[in-house]
Amino acid sequence: MVRLRHRYLVTEYSVTDGRDSEADNAAIRSSSVLEALTNSIRRLHGVHGVAVSKAGLLVKYINNSTQILFIRMRRSACSLVSSAIPFIRQVDGKSVTFRTIYTGATINHCNKFLVKYQRKILQEQYGSLKTDLQRQYFQRDLDKLKPYSVQLGST
Structure with a gap:
């Protein structure tokens, strides 16, 4: 039996909406991040990129107070996903910028x-x-x- 290998991206995000309430502004949902990420992969790499990256793609951890999230994907899709992250501009109707700060092989290394x-x-x-x-x-x-x-x- 072959072990599935994953990669984890530690990503920092910042909400750049012009609203005053920072607490409401910073909160984003993991399902919305996945949807925005899938759309970004589709724009950059087409249907093939979505098919390769969709299996195993998951937001494992999201912290809205520190604005950090962990994204898990299969090792084969790491370059596709990491290249699409900077092109995400909107999540839940909010203007957001993403920055990948670390790529790790295990969630323990990311922690x-x-x-x-x-x-x-x-x-x-x-x-x-x-x-x-x-x-x-x-x-x-x-x-x-x-x-x-x-x-x-x-x-």
């Missing part, structure tokens, strides 16, 4: 990458703070995330 990536973003935000008071507030907010043990000191 490890995501922890490093989020830590790097937090360190950049912490470094950009100008006053000690801002740093104290930032550290206080991180302490609320204690179960996740976020430390920004020397790593």
